[in-house]
Amino acid sequence: xxxxxxxxxxxxxxxxxxxxxxxxxxxxxxxxxxxxxxxxxxxxxxxxxxxxxxxxxxxxxxxxxxxxxxxxxxxxxxxxxxxxxxxxxxxxxxxxxxxxxxxxxxxxxxxxxxxxxxxxxxxxxxxxxxxxxxxxxxxxxxxxxxxxxxxxxxxxxxxxxxxxxxxxxxxxxxxxxxxxxxxxxxxxxxxxxxxxxxxxxxxxxxxxxxxxxxxxxxxxxxxxxxxxxxxxxxxxxxxxxxxxxxxxxxxxxxxxxxxxxxxxxxxxxxxx
Amino acid sequence: xxxxxxxxxxxxxxxxxxxxxxxxxxxxxxxxxxxxxxxxxxxxxxxxxxxxxxxxxxxxxxxxxxxxxxxxxxxxxxxxxxxxxxxxxxxxxxxxxxxxxxxxxxxxxxxxxxxxxxxxxxxxxxxxxxxxxxxxxxxxxxxxxxxxxxxxxxxxxxxxxxxxxxxxxxxxxxxxxxxxxxxxxxxxxxxxxxxxxxxxxxxxxxxxxxxxxxxxxxxxxxxxxxxxxxxxxxxxxxxxxxxxxxxxxxxxxxxxxxxxxxxxxxxxxxxxxxxxxxxxxxxxxxxxxxxxxxxxxxx
Numbered sequence: 001x002x003x004x005x006x007x008x009x010x011x012x013x014x015x016x017x018x019x020x021x022x023x024x025x026x027x028x029x030x031x032x033x034x035x036x037x038x039x040x041x042x043x044x045x046x047x048x049x050x051x052x053x054x055x056x057x058x059x060x061x062x063x064x065x066x067x068x069x070x071x072x073x074x075x076x077x078x079x080x081x082x083x084x085x086x087x088x089x090x091x092x093x094x095x096x097x098x099x100x101x102x103x104x105x106x107x108x109x110x111x112x113x114x115x116x117x118x119x120x121x122x123x124x125x126x127x128x129x130x131x132x133x134x135x136x137x138x139x140x141x142x143x144x145x146x147x148x149x150x151x152x153x154x155x156x157x158x159x160x161x162x163x164x165x166x167x168x169x170x171x172x173x174x175x176x177x178x179x180x181x182x183x184x185x186x187x188x189x190x191x192x193x194x195x196x197x198x199x200x201x202x203x204x205x206x207x208x209x210x211x212x213x214x215x216x217x218x219x220x221x222x223x224x225x226x227x228x229x230x231x232x233x234x235x236x237x238x239x240x241x242x243x244x245x246x247x248x249x250x251x252x253x254x255x256x257x258x259x260x261x262x263x264x265x266x267x268x269x270x271x272x
Numbered sequence: 273x274x275x276x277x278x279x280x281x282x283x284x285x286x287x288x289x290x291x292x293x294x295x296x297x298x299x300x301x302x303x304x305x306x307x308x309x310x311x312x313x314x315x316x317x318x319x320x321x322x323x324x325x326x327x328x329x330x331x332x333x334x335x336x337x338x339x340x341x342x343x344x345x346x347x348x349x350x351x352x353x354x355x356x357x358x359x360x361x362x363x364x365x366x367x368x369x370x371x372x373x374x375x376x377x378x379x380x381x382x383x384x385x386x387x388x389x390x391x392x393x394x395x396x397x398x399x400x401x402x403x404x405x406x407x408x409x410x411x412x413x414x415x416x417x418x419x420x421x422x423x424x425x426x427x428x429x430x431x432x433x434x435x436x437x438x439x440x441x442x443x444x445x446x447x448x449x450x451x452x453x454x455x456x457x458x459x460x461x462x463x464x465x466x467x468x469x470x471x472x473x474x475x476x477x478x479x480x481x482x483x484x485x486x487x488x489x490x491x492x493x494x495x496x497x498x499x500x501x502x503x504x505x506x507x508x509x510x511x512x513x514x515x516x517x518x519x520x521x522x523x524x525x526x527x528x529x530x531x532x533x534x535x536x537x538x539x540x541x542x543x544x545x546x547x548x549x550x551x552x553x554x555x556x557x558x559x560x561x562x563x564x565x566x567x568x569x570x571x
Contacts, residue, residue: 163404184403201401226298226339226375226421227403227412233340234406247340264401 003061003084004034006052011068014042015090016051019073022083026058034058060100069109075102078119091128094121095135097145110154111135113147116164121147122239129154129173132166132185140181142166148238155192158185161202167235167242177204180265184231188241199258199265205231206269209253213267217257222271224251273566277542278549280566285436285530285551286559290319290349291356292431292521294379295388296332297368298343308371309344312363316348317468320488324350324359325433325519327465338377339421345379347465349519353428357386360426365392372417378408378426380521389413389422432561435518435526437534438476438494438550444512446545448472451514453540454533461532463525464518476515479554491552509547523561531568538569 004026017040026034035049048054056063060081064074067087074090075083079098084105091109094102097116104121110128113121114135131153132142141161148167155173158166158180166185174192177185180199187205193212196204205228232245252268273280297312299305309328316326326348337343348363350356368376369392378388393400393411400413402424409424439454441447455471458464466472481489492502494513499506506513516533520526537546551565 203403223418225412225419226341227405227410227419229340230338230405230410230421231403233338248334249340264399266401 002059003056003063003082004054004058005056005063005065006048006054008052008064008066008068008071008087009050012041012046012051012070015070015072016041016046017073018071019076021048021062021074022076022078025060026062027060029058031055031058067104067106069107072109075100075121078102088125093123094119094147097121107151113142113145113166114138116142116147117144119145121145123147123149123151126151126170127153129156130159131157131168132161132164133157133159134161142183146238148240148242150240152189158183158204161185165235167238167240169241177202177265177267179261180204186231186242196258196265196267198261200262201264202266204265204267205252206267209269210267213255214258216259216263217255217267218259218263220254220256220266222251222253224249225254225268228252228268273569275538275569276540278538278546280534280569281548281550283551283565284553284556285434285563285565286553286556287432287434287436287523287526287561287563288559289561290325290351290431290433290519291353291428292347292349292433292519293356293360293383293386293426293428294329294345294347294521295360295364295426296337296343296345296377296379298332298337298339298341298375298377299371300341300373302331302342302344304371304373305341305343308368308374309346311371312367313346313348313467314367316359316363317473319349319351319433323355324348324363325465325467326359326363327467327471327519329465330459330462338423339375341375347463347519347521349431349433349465349467353384353386356428361387361391364388364422365395369395369413369415369420369422375421377423380427380429383427383429385425386428388424388426390424392420392422393424395420429521431519431521432523432526433519434559435520435530435561435563436515436552437530437565438548438552439514439516439537439546440494440506440510440548440550441513442509442511442545442547447512447514450537450540450544450546451516453536454516457532457536458516458518458529461525461529463522464520464529466516466518468517471516473515473517474513476513476552494550505550507547515552523563526561527563527568527571530563530565531571534565534569 037048038045072090088106107125134141152170171189180202313326396413476491477488
């Protein structure tokens with residue numbers, strides 16, 4: 001067994017902070033050391049071994065089994081390696097991720113990938129609000145890397161995002177790409193109200209036209225834009241619908257805005 | 273060495289270190305990719321007065337180009353990285369940015385990065401935008417037919433320029449026919465260009481001149497019409513001499529290209545009027561790279 005396997009014994013009563021798990025490299029540490037890691041939970045700390053059965057080999061690969069939405073900050077600050085989560089995850093999954101891959105079989109909570117700078121996060125279920133957004137107190141959200149969500153995402157997806165890519169195969173809540181500084185957000189499903197609110201630059205690529213567009217976005221016409229082929233090719237190795245975008249490019253209708261904030265962002269709606 | 277009746281002189285081509293880059297130019301179709309590429313590589317036969325030597329390397333299928341459109345790759349060579357950077361910006365800015373439906377991408381990595389679209393983006397007057405895709409930055413510059421997509425930088429690598437060989441034939445048409453056969457074969461070799469018109473140069477030069485203002489002048493030893501009054505290297509059977517100059521990314525690329533070209537001429541044989549193959553050098557003291565004809569053909 002090459003991965004470190006943590007199996008949650010039962011759903012904890014309080015939320016549990018898993019930051020200590022990725023705060024220091026695990027390679028070279030014993031199972032006993034890892035089981036003794038103090039995990040903040042409510043107003044006390046609990047040894048990791050009390051919550052999880054620990055087995056396997058400590059290294060760059062971690063598997064969290066029987067996970068639930070009470071486990072926060074999974075993979076926070078991870079710089080390399082792989083984390084696989086079987087079940088759901090709580091808030092702040094992959095915040096400030098600087099490399100490596102996190103795969104979640106279930107749902108994730110709010111602020112997933114907030115402040116992320118590199119790496120890949122895959123979520124097979126839905127994810128909460130502020131996906132790739134700015135952590136409270138931060139000026140900017142995600143600054144690099146890729147997040148691929150097979151389900152839906154909540155409100156304020158990509159809020160203040162600076163760079164990187166968010167791919168959402170399902171629907172998003174309201175205010176997707178709000179205050180977007182730059183980067184790319186692509187949505188296969190529908191988006192909620194007021195996409196691109198106060199976006200400065202960056203791209204919101206949609207498969208279908210939004211039901212409600214802010215009056216501060218102007219229609220700039222319909223074009224085949226060749227950079228979309230480069231984007232589509234960069235997504236080819238990812239699982240899911242975005243890997244199947246046509247290679248020869250496709251036409252989009254381009255709306256530029258938010259004119260209330262410079263107007264250099266774009267909402268591209270696929271045509272045909 | 274005589275191959276199919278063609279004498280291969282015991283000579284060598286003398287070549288020099290240069291700096292080079294490859295740029296991929298795409299367009300709506302191959303015709304317009306060629307318009308852009310041919311313009312960008314125009315007036316680029318010799319570094320003596322053109323600033324660089326450039327040419328089309330090969331055609332690219334949509335699967336081979338970054339944006340999935342038909343394209344061609346060009347190679348540009350200059351004597352220094354600084355001069356190359358200047359030529360890239362001028363030529364891509366004036367000849368590719370201006371060409372309808374075009375886009376330009378770096379076609380080589382591993383060297384020193386130099387600006388490709390890094391400064392051209394300012395043509396967008398503040399309306400340009402960038403995309404970082406798979407670790408590489410691209411600029412989208414709004415133009416009247418849509419967007420000019422250009423990669424931010426390309427790489428400058430060390431290369432070799434000035435590989436050559438001379439074709440000595442009985443008549444001018446026979447020399448040109450042999451050159452055309454050689455160029456057709458050499459165009460199939462990757463990583464090289466033949467920068468002169470049609471790949472062929474008829475005005476081979478020697479170092480120096482009787483005129484103080486000129487650093488180079490006609491290679492009188494190979495000019496048939498004055499062979500009676502100069503120290504000629506031509507026998508009475510030679511009526512025309514032409515030269516093929518090759519720039520390549522590496523010395524083995526140039527050697528492979530020379531072999532392909534000479535072999536194509538040898539295949540035509542003496543019956544096609546080609547009598548000798550020779551090469552140009554400066555005594556071996558100026559150029560770092562020596563390509564010995566007989567060694568290349570024996571390899």
